[in-house]
């Protein structure tokens with residue numbers, strides 16, 4: 001089993017980026033802990049980009065490979081209709097996508113209260129720090145198909 005764990009803009013800065021909001025783990029730390037938490041036959045493909053087009057390309061790849069996705073779209077969550085349209089293709093293909101956030105965007109600034117991705121996500125996990133990723137992967141490994 002392969003799971004794509006995709007990360008949007010500024011998440012490559014975790015560790016030093018607003019640690020009071022996002023914690024002190026780097027994205028590499030999160031990836032290592034995730035890989036350590038799954039059985040040996042599960043491959044976590046962790047990627048990060050600041051580029052909207054690249055992220056959309058990875059969603060297309062997930063559609064074509066039929067690989068389940070965990071995505072932290074970061075700020076794209078709140079306004080990228082292009083990313084949403086890409087994610088909708090996963091929904092059509094019956095491939096699960098779990099939207100995750102380290103923080104709880106609903107407890108933050110108003111512009112973070114809207115997600116244009118959630119409407120095409122299988123589910124959303126937010127507010128549990130890096131455990132949000134772990135919970136998403138746990139569910140994917142448990143879910144049928």
Ligand code: DQA
Pocket residue numbers: 009010011072073074075076077100101102103104105112
């Ligand atoms: C985030 C929340 C977003 O509002 C923000 O733009 C991020 C990170 C989170 O993981 O809490 O970059 O997705």
